[in-house]
Amino acid sequence: MRLVRLAQQPSRVAEDVRAALASLGRGSTVVGGVALIGARPADERAVEAVIVMPKGVIIVIGVDLPDPALKLEAPLGGPWKADGWPLVHGDTSINPATDALSLSAACTHKIADVAPGAGPIGTIIAVGPYVETVDQPPSDLAGSVRVLYPTATTMLAATVSLATADRPRSVQQARELIAALAPDAPPMPEEMLLGEGFSAYSDEEPTIVRENPLVAIAPTVPVRHPGKAKRPAKPATPPAPPAKPVQPSAAPVKPVAPVRQAPLPVAAAAPAPAAQAPASASAESAPKAPHQSKTVKWLPLAAIGLLIVLLVAAITVASGGDDTASTQPPPPPTPATSSPPPSSSAVENIQFTSRASAADQKCASHAYGDVQASLQRTSCTTVKRASFASSIDGRAAAVTVAVVEFPDTALATAFKAAADTPGGGGILDLATETNQWQGDVPVFEGAAYQSSQDGNSVRLIQVVWVPGPSTPDDPGLVRGAKAALELPVNG
Template sequence: MRLVRLAQQPSRVAEDVRAALASLGRGSNVVGGVALIGASPVDGRPVEAVVVMPKGILIVIGVDLPDPALKLEAPLGGPWKADGWPLVHGDTSINPATDALSLSAACTHRIADIAPGAGPIGTIIAVGPYVETVDQPAADLAGSVRVLYPTATTMLAATVSLASAPSPRSVQQARELIAALAPDAPPMPEEMLLGEGFSAYSDDEPTVIRENPLVAIAPTVPVRHPGKRPTKSAVPPAPPAKPVKAAPPVQQAVAVKPPPPEAAPAEPGPKTSQQSKTVKWLPVAAIGLLIVLLIAAISVASSSDDTASTQAPPPPAPSTAPSTSPPPPSSAVESIQFTSRASAADQKCASHAYGDVQSSLQQTSCAGVKRASFAGSIDGRNAAVTVAVVDFPDAGQATAFKATADTPGGGGILDLATETGQWQGEVPVFEGAAYQSSVDGKSVRLVQVVWVPGPSTPDDPGLVRGAKAALELPVNG
């Protein structure tokens, strides 16, 4: 699941909501989707998140409790109790979630209006500051609302149970829905949405064309099978040729012409007979000559092979010319081994970014971006490294961009090998990555390092050491 921060969230439990959603990691290995943090679907009233998933939509609204609780009894249509004590929220509210449920209903109607047939729409009432156990009646659990304290486990269980459409929405549908719910959200590349589990085509589109466009331009010229005639033809078929006996190879190579009439000898009879004999003997002589040449060639080849097999080859002479075979794409920095997996460069900076970093690049004249992916070995443990070098026209723009990229939760640059499918084995997930950055004049370098397999944490000593080492890696587009 990918997080896009739009505005400040209204409740104290919002930090726990964001942390729980972030713990799901990017990509569709678990649930997938895009979480619009702080979105305001209705009348500018922000909610903790609107989560657009491939098979459903979740509205997450926070409810702050007065104190932590070990057990919360939370019926949707009745009073709540925290550790046996009743909880009220305002003079006219049945329970603290009354206003949240009203806002959820308004958001549900809004989504149904802008995206008819959007699939299941669920609601998560996130309570805090801390609740160990939430008790919901069975009748409420059969519906589309969950009350929970947001952790990775509870959020995962809720998303799986509430997003249950039979087929995923398409990339185009996801884009249109995100644009309607959050007009300020940066546009997302197709490869990013595909990675989050959205489909490349809609249910009403012919899948064969979207999956393989070459089918639409398949060749239509008929090919005649050897030995068979077509049933219809605009041109009458030619009669079959009579079989011709193949001549010996030598006779094909030697052509004997009779002498021209003006050069023909005057003597009749015997001379003509002798000339015919000479013509008949020519093929035989040619065959004999060919046999002699073949025997000579075989003898020379055999002699060369025997000589080569009996004599040891001389040692190669030293040469100062560079080797033609490329060196292995690996380098060692501070005793950490890095092996290149992918590298590329172009000028489409914003299309390779996400979050606030993408917004910054859309408003700045980026001169180009070089990206590279490396497999690393840190203290004997496998790691994955993604590096991006963004170039700007002047140093001031580079410094401002680095400040945006260094902001926690501000987004970043997409990993090249993940986009292009060039990882060998398990594909890394750059969630909880150790992060480093540097500025060199007009260029900003961003580095992220994670363990493969995870999990990873930003303050892991090994990952931090690997990220600092990766600041020195050569990146060639």
């Protein structure tokens, strides 16, 4: 799921909502969609989020409780209780979610107006500051409203249960809906929305448009084949061989045939007989047809003979090449010893072994947290990522490197400031994404972090122990992170 921050969220539990949505990751691997953080779909106060998903729309509204609770009884049409104590909100409210449900209804009507047939529209009432268990009656769970404390698990379960359309909405429909709900949202390219699970085509244009070009091409297929259809007519000339048994008196002529056949293989080397065969078959009389059929039979034999000569020559050359190669054993070891250096580098007495490297322009797709939001606002030109296995002070470590390039220095400086903010997110590790780690898969939590800027380019480094745990101020990890600033990353 992709996050787009539009405005400050109104409740205290909003930070937990944003963290839970960010934990779902990018793309459609889990649920997919675009979360509009701080949107105002009903032109009233901002909601925590409006999640436009391929198979539904979910409105997330925060409700702040007076204190944390272990158990919250939260019927939508009755009073709430926190650890057995009743909760009220205002003089006329049945429960703290009364106002939130009214706002949700207004948002639902607005979405239905701007996007008729938008699919299922659900509501999540996010309560906080902390609730261990939320007890919602089964009748409420059968509807389209969920009351929960926002965690990665509860948000995932709610989004899956509320977005239940039969078919995903198209990229164009998603763009129109996002533009109607959040006019200030940055435009999203088609590739980005396809990566979030939206369909490339709407329900109105399933296959008809695609089939028309094929129907136009189909008539051309038989038009090209009549030329080939004439080739079976050549076997029609071989019916002349049955004329042989009809002429028993022609048997003595067979000794003369080899005399005439002798020059024919020489003529077969020229391309003329292939072109003259149809003309001669139609112009000459029936007695000459047997000779032409014999030349046709000799053509493949001559070709096979030529191929045999070429094969013998090739084998002779190859065997000679093997002999010359065997007389010079030193050259092969040279390329063998020169291949490891591209995958292994040493910086400040620390050895780094490459595990994965790649480069593309999908900048925000490879980021998370505030770094992802920054790249969504001002996308980079290229992101190069690399993963290295290392050994620091005799202990195994993993290094992930990201080099992000921008059109100008000002954008690079702003991005580095966002990346350097603690808890601001970062760039995902390439080898973890592509399953290229050998042995234990590193977890980049508590990683030592370093960054540097060179003009329009920003380099981000994270280093952790394998296996962990790791701490950001570990001297060995910090030393490895500083050394990784000098690693070559080609992508």
